[in-house]
Amino acid sequence: MQKTVGKVAAFGGVCFFTVLFWIPLLWIILSSVKRPLDVTSYPPALIFRPSFENYIALFTTDQAGAALVTSLVASLGGMIASMVLGTLAGYGLAKLSAQVGRQIGFYFLSTRFAPPIALALPLFLLLGKIHLVGSLDALIVVYSLFNLPLVVWLMRQFFRDLPGEIEEAAVVDGCSDAGVFWYVALPLVAPGLVATSVLAFLFAWNEFFYALILGGGNITTLPVLASTFATDRLIQWGELSAICVVAGVPIAFFATLFQRYLLRGLTFGAVK
């Protein structure tokens, strides 16, 4: 009985916050289907004639399709690279003593200590020397680099939170270190893996500054394209809202795709 009251209260709380957080988002979605004069009307127009002209403009004049693909490739590439390297490193660090793990982990954090602006100029010059400015590969490399610290730290924590008995059992059964990692530890941290990859993808997807500088005008990602909608003279609210929706769709898709790996209870019965 107590448990049910708890659940109902929790449900109520979740609903409340979801509504609160979603007010601006609903506004964006609504605005994306408004005609230009409805978008900036006051009082805000809640009843209006919907029009998809913003989306049409987005994909024709603004070349949003190309930006979408560019963003997708850069973010996926960055995510995969940082997840592979970072999860491995996270596991290694988790197995070392706490102090050593922290020390080395600290070095991993060093890329996050400086504002992107500080790192941008040297990177730009360096890439210019090896003729990689305006190249998608450069962007993927930069994205993997700056996501590594987060992946390493998070995965290290998730690996450390696992109960040791399961892995010990595998070692006793004659499993090699790499085997333990691949067959035992990795499946156990599935929720952590999913959450971390979503974050890695997200940070690359939304990254604006490096994409702007290193893109060199050739490569346009979605955030860069979005920034062009706001000039000194005019802000195109309609297109801006539409691009938010367009940018949000892959994320939602990505997150939903991996829902089933997030079910708790994966380890149920593993320690026997």
Place this chain on the structure above:
Amino acid sequence: MVGHFGSWWPWPGVRHRWRHWFITFSILPALLAVLAGSIYPFGYTLFVSFHDYNLTYSNAAFTFNGLSNYLSLLTVGDFWYSLRVSAIFTVVAVSIELALGVLLASLLNYEVFGRNLFRSLLLTPMTIAPIVVGLIWRWLYNAEYGLINYILGIFGGRPQAWVVNPHLALGAIIITDIWEWTPFIMLIVLAGLQTVPVDVIEAAILDGANSWQRLRFVVLPIIRNVMLIGATFRLLDAFRSADTIFSLTGGGPGRVTTVEPYNLYLQAFQDFRIGYAAAMSIVLIGLTTLVVSGLMKIAQFE
């Protein structure tokens, strides 16, 4: 109880370390990549900071001027003021994000109906590019036709000039930051909570632990560490990024919301004082390193 590990390497009764090459080599690729990616920019910036390098000079020459960039940085100009703004913004925003994020994660962990749906919904604010978030919220905060003032009006409040009023602007950017980044904390704390295997909890129940004890000795230690990671990353990011502020208030009104990264941007891209900006970067990096290592020592981070 959650397994004891961490002081032995890596399995108990290990005798030959060299056989555990996998552990060592798993760390190397990532470590090398990060060092390569940070040493060069850092070295370059350090080098430039000792020079008077200004892009508006007719021949943009590199003239060595020793510590004078640092001296003028610490004595004249907006450095300390921006630092104060940054500190207030970062600390207030991140504390609230932590509290709210943990709350939301705990609520969602209750196996409520439609949990996955709500989690995806609550993640959404984080999925919008920060620079776009700034633009959207600037619109929402608009004194004449913004949604916030409209809603405020419905409840009988007076419309406020959120972004233009110097007393409110800082609060406005803090609220926007909370809206955007609470989902981050929520996501990782929830993942941490869900990694605790069911049988560990059940073992604890069998051992006679009640709700409160389960929370305190099993769940809390786990989320404490994840929370610390979240806090560290949020603190670092809030301190060093100005994307949102750039499009939301442009550092204004005046310099009220000019946080350090924005100040840096102004020096480098508006005034073109690259040497000075490099010195500012070095000082900020140094400060951040001190604060983070201090934080990690104090929190006795595991």
